[in-house]
Amino acid sequence: MILMVSKDKKGRVMSTRAVNNTMHQASAGTALSEHEYALLKPVMEWGRGTYLVLAICSTVGIFGLYAYATQLREGLVVTGMRDQVSWGLYITNFVFFIGISHVGALLSSILRLTGAKWRYPITRMAEAITFAALLFGALMPLLDLGRPERIANLISHGRLQSPILWDILSITTYLVGSSIFLYLPLIPDLALMRDKLVNVPGWRRWLYRVLAMGWKARPEQHERLEHSMNTMAVLILPIAIMVHTVVSWIFAMTLRPGWNSTIFGPYFVAGALASGAASVVLAMAVFRRMYHLETYITPLHFRNMAALVLVLDLVYLYFNLAEYATAAYKMELGERALLMELFTGRLAPVFWFTQVVGLIVPAILLMLPSIGMLARARTVPWLRPIPLGAGGAVLAVAALGASRFLPAQNSNIATYLLWAGIAGAGLFALSLLPRLQARPVACAVIASGLIVLQAWLKRYIIVVPVLQHPYLSSHEPALGIGLYQPTWVEWGITAGAMAGFVMVYFLFSRLFPIVSVWETEQRESIQEIPVPVRHAHTPAAASPEV
Amino acid sequence: MHLVPPGQEWIKIYNLEHSSATSAYFFPRPCMQCDNPPCVNVCPVGASYKRSDGIVLIDQELCIGCRFCMAACPYSARYFNWGEPPHTELELSQPYSVETNIPHRRGVVEKCVFCPALTRQGQIPACGAACPQGAIYFGDEHEDAVTNSLGETYRLSEMLDSGAAHRHLEELGTEPRVWYLPPRTLSANDSDGFQG
Numbered sequence: 001m002i003l004m005v006s007k008d009k010k011g012r013v014m015s016t017r018a019v020n021n022t023m024h025q026a027s028a029g030t031a032l033s034e035h036e037y038a039l040l041k042p043v044m045e046w047g048r049g050t051y052l053v054l055a056i057c058s059t060v061g062i063f064g065l066y067a068y069a070t071q072l073r074e075g076l077v078v079t080g081m082r083d084q085v086s087w088g089l090y091i092t093n094f095v096f097f098i099g100i101s102h103v104g105a106l107l108s109s110i111l112r113l114t115g116a117k118w119r120y121p122i123t124r125m126a127e128a129i130t131f132a133a134l135l136f137g138a139l140m141p142l143l144d145l146g147r148p149e150r151i152a153n154l155i156s157h158g159r160l161q162s163p164i165l166w167d168i169l170s171i172t173t174y175l176v177g178s179s180i181f182l183y184l185p186l187i188p189d190l191a192l193m194r195d196k197l198v199n200v201p202g203w204r205r206w207l208y209r210v211l212a213m214g215w216k217a218r219p220e221q222h223e224r225l226e227h228s229m230n231t232m233a234v235l236i237l238p239i240a241i242m243v244h245t246v247v248s249w250i251f252a253m254t255l256r257p258g259w260n261s262t263i264f265g266p267y268f269v270a271g272a273l274a275s276g277a278a279s280v281v282l283a284m285a286v287f288r289r290m291y292h293l294e295t296y297i298t299p300l301h302f303r304n305m306a307a308l309v310l311v312l313d314l315v316y317l318y319f320n321l322a323e324y325a326t327a328a329y330k331m332e333l334g335e336r337a338l339l340m341e342l343f344t345g346r347l348a349p350v351f352w353f354t355q356v357v358g359l360i361v362p363a364i365l366l367m368l369p370s371i372g373m374l375a376r377a378r379t380v381p382w383l384r385p386i387p388l389g390a391g392g393a394v395l396a397v398a399a400l401g402a403s404r405f406l407p408a409q410n411s412n413i414a415t416y417l418l419w420a421g422i423a424g425a426g427l428f429a430l431s432l433l434p435r436l437q438a439r440p441v442a443c444a445v446i447a448s449g450l451i452v453l454q455a456w457l458k459r460y461i462i463v464v465p466v467l468q469h470p471y472l473s474s475h476e477p478a479l480g481i482g483l484y485q486p487t488w489v490e491w492g493i494t495a496g497a498m499a500g501f502v503m504v505y506f507l508f509s510r511l512f513p514i515v516s517v518w519e520t521e522q523r524e525s526i527q528e529i530p531v532p533v534r535h536a537h538t539p540a541a542a543s544p545e546v
Numbered sequence: 547m548h549l550v551p552p553g554q555e556w557i558k559i560y561n562l563e564h565s566s567a568t569s570a571y572f573f574p575r576p577c578m579q580c581d582n583p584p585c586v587n588v589c590p591v592g593a594s595y596k597r598s599d600g601i602v603l604i605d606q607e608l609c610i611g612c613r614f615c616m617a618a619c620p621y622s623a624r625y626f627n628w629g630e631p632p633h634t635e636l637e638l639s640q641p642y643s644v645e646t647n648i649p650h651r652r653g654v655v656e657k658c659v660f661c662p663a664l665t666r667q668g669q670i671p672a673c674g675a676a677c678p679q680g681a682i683y684f685g686d687e688h689e690d691a692v693t694n695s696l697g698e699t700y701r702l703s704e705m706l707d708s709g710a711a712h713r714h715l716e717e718l719g720t721e722p723r724v725w726y727l728p729p730r731t732l733s734a735n736d737s738d739g740f741q742g
Contacts, residue, residue, distance in 0.1 A: 076629075082628065083624075086617060086626060087613065087617060144612070144613075146611020146612075147610045148610075150591075150608075153608060153610050154610065157591040157592050158591065159589065159592050162614070163614075164590035165590055250614070253588065253618075254618045255618070255620045256617065467617070470622050471621070472560065472622045474558070474622040
């Protein structure tokens with residue numbers, strides 16, 4: 001808002017490139033401070049990379065549309081779903097996207113209400129995830145319908161007794177609420193863009209002018225804005241919790257062994273919060289790198305988010321224990337086949353991946369930077385990664401080779417070798433820990449990636465195996481009809497939805513500043529805000545390593 | 547009779563055994579026409595509904611194909627037309643009726659309907675009429691009489707009292723309207739555990 005060419009308000013000398021660009025803007029009749037320029041640059045300058053990302057996303061998206069067109073033409077027979085497993089990837093994606101969408105409410109609402117000031121640079125990217133994820137989450141059940149043209153029946157003949165109606169009501173409410181929540185803090189930035197971005201295409205200037213709604217930054221406008229945002233922060237929280245609760249009730253309101261569970265509501269909400277918080281860490285890492293936001297998204301943000309993700313990860317792990325341990329101890333007849341398939345059967349690799357690699361390993365990674373003992377371990381030579389890592393890798397290769405080439409009657413040896421291989425790989429991972437400890441941001445990002453991957457896989461093994469193990473089969477299980485194998489149509493639509501999600505999110509960050517300009521403007525320096533997390537012997541607190 | 551599309555088994559016959567020590571027996575599973583029907587409870591548009599005569603039907607002109615009812619049915623009694631079902635002239639020549647689910651159509655759920663069109667004419671449903679052993683009895687609970695394909699008629703209440711009749715998965719609270727009698731070789735008097 002103030003003309004500053006050579007120095008910004010913090011008194012730092014600007015980089016040459018920034019000065020040139022600022023001059024360029026100034027010559028067009030507007031001037032941006034360095035702060036504004038840094039955050040508005042992705043909005044102003046769409047490089048070749050922007051179009052490349054959009055092109056890739058639209059290609060995958062168009063493939064998804066083609067897959068859906070095929071499904072519309074031929075019917076759901078082109079999917080892998082049949083009478084026994086009548087829900088598959090679409091419902092998996094539905095629960096996954098709705099879960100991811102929880103991050104907006106978590107960050108914007110809870111952090112706002114608790115007055116956590118470090119939230120400012122990341123709230124908008126979290127809320128935008130909510131918006132984009134809800135769009136595609138809400139789409140998924142519609143793609144799953146056998147008669148999509150009768151969608152209006154849900155309004156004209158809707159029965160409030162059905163959990164599907166609860167879903168429709170809560171998801172639309174949440175979509176409207178989170179859109180408002182995304183939009184309100186955007187208004188001052190929209191006004192800024194309306195006033196200062198004169199070189200952007202006409203339709204975007206029109207967009208900013210209309211959306212800014214005559215914002216003049218008057219005190220009473222600010223007051224009203226703050227008031228509305230506080231109100232929304234309170235309102236959105238119960239809505240968000242109810243959304244994922246009723247999503248879980250789609251399953252828990254049935255008599256199926258595996259779904260017939262009382263804890264599904266909080267279990268799903270915990271999983272949603274964990275995957276949502278993890279997804280915002282990934283977004284922080286990507287935007288920081290892509291838009292050079294190192295000044296705004298600092299190691300402090302990763303550390304605080306890591307603490308948040310860690311807590312949610314452990315809560316979700318606890319719910320997993322509560323859900324599976326109580327059923328596994330009793331091994332009730334109805335649940336036995338399902339549990340055995342998950343624990344030792346065909347889906348055991350996926351199940352144990354979600355539990356160990358998807359929840360326990362991330363927890364270790366997130367705690368890693370705070371474990372002082374490990375720093376000392378770095379000085380012990382034989383604990384260094386190279387000898388141990390090489391040993392582990394050799395073991396793993398040997399075991400894999402053995403399990404593949406040994407004849408079947410020697411399966412015992414193969415099993416031993418396989419376990420040796422797993423132990424070797426574990427040792428290898430262990431020897432990497434001191435390395436990772438020095439890179440807390442990398443730890444947070446890897447852990448978050450694993451948690452998000454886990455979230456999708458977990459949704460899959462909540463939806464599909466339960467349908468594979470009913471009280472009575474619809475078909476002869478011997479014929480293999482009861483098993484579910486997704487087809488290219490389902491994968492195509494899934495990929496298309498993921499690409500669509502990325503595109504909407506990316507486009508948002510190219511049309512609007514992904515870090516709030518006005519909310520980060522007044523802060524002297526983000527680093528100076530006191531750290532709420534107790535931190536042990538970490539040398540990395542100040543180093544912006546990734 | 548129902549011109550059921552291939553792949554659907556409105557009445558499915560399972561080959562079950564109580565344990566590896568006992569002989570196998572056949573277990574026919576029609577729609578149980580539950581009095582507390584989970585499928586009807588979860589239907590978002592009221593396409594599945596329970597008639598006052600106790601029969602659960604699906605309106606294929608209202609069904610949106612969400613398949614929630616299939617997820618909810620513990621008996622897996624419901625089937626979906628995943629693609630366009632193969633049609634016959636006979637089937638297409640009939641006007642659509644919710645009592646027959648004919649003509650069959652794509653993207654909606656179907657199931658056993660207890661043949662209301664036949665029972666209205668005083669006949670027993672197609673499955674009962676077709677059973678050469680007379681193993682399937684049908685009747686009106688309020689008339690307290692059930693009849694099989696051999697023309698044998700019994701009092702329902704007596705059969706239920708003396709025959710150790712049970713309903714499948716009745717512990718789920720679905721209140722099914724289909725009762726099963728133990729095999730005749732395993733009569734109520736022979737097995738201590740089954741005293742009615």
